[in-house]
Amino acid sequence: MGKNAEGTLKERLSALQAEQRRAERRRRIVMISATVITAAGMAAAATAFVLDDRAGRALDAVQTINVSSRNHTDKVVSYPQAPPVGGDHAPEWQNCGIYSKPLRNENVVHSQEHGAVWIAFQPGLPKDQLDILYKQAQGRDFVVLSPYTGLSAPVVLSAWGKQLKLDDADDPRLTAFLRANINGPGTPEPGASCSGGIGEPSA
Template sequence: MLAVLAAVLVIATAVLVPLVLAKDDESDAGDDGEQPLDTSSLDAVREYPGLTNQHVAPGEEPDYPQSPPVGGDHAPYWIECGAYDEPIPEANAVHDLEHGTVWLTYRPDDVDAAGVDQLTGLLPANGILSPYDDQEAPVVVTVWGRQLALTGPDDPRIALFVAQFGAGDTAPEPFASCNGGVDPADLPPVGGPVV
């Protein structure tokens, strides 16, 4: 009888211990079983090498595979540095990226006025802030060829990203700046003359 009881205990232990350990692993992960997001490093930065950087022909609308775009052919006019409360044309923003500008975008449905103010305060002098509906995360920070999806205005990786990439070193024209750009309200259609 004692041998049967010992055998049952061994089998129960062999079955239950892995189940308990698996349950602990799941409780350490997010609600959907994914590991928690590490907001202390830039490991999640996506890199996009080999981008072209030509001006588009009049009337041509570049097609960008990323949302927001990270570089590529672009409009001949760039946007003046600053915070905008309306979306800005992608082809012009990409010209800013070519100049080494940091483009900070947010989904307006996910970031309230206080969050926009917070993002404005984090914007470097050579930076642009604008809403962008069609992006995967509440906030995204982009420089030429590099992009990071963020959890929101409180994400500490914004400052890390700007410290790492904000000097424009990844851009074809890193020290051109967004200063001297045009106001989006004054922009012509892609490739047209400035009004």
């Protein structure tokens, strides 16, 4: 074999080896990136699961209350809870949505019978807390949000036969409660209308 041919062969061999080394480096980079992305995804999923699990387990604090009667009445009803969690109620239900003034118990209880959750908050609640509640309620079906005079906690969530008191609107149990109790298993008339009743919500 001539010197020129031998040199050309060595150059080709060297180029081939260099290309193999580059391909191996690219393969390693892809594997490392995939590992990092997978690990990050698993960590995010684990975090979400832990937060959701904590919120779910924290719903052990929800009060379950037996509601024995749900007749229509035009009279003022004396409810054992404030806000109420069911019972006799007005023939007209409260339209779901956001309200800036206190509502009549008897009308909202009728909405609860249809599957609504009542998010009641203390008048004078700080704006940052109100903003959180508005974001939770806005555009969401079967939620009534309103101030409630004499509330025993900053925020109280009430569905038919269920109630949870919160010190902070940013408590993850709020979302968990809504998910569990909007048209929840204890709803007497799940899916019945939450519009076409009385009241003009702002949102």
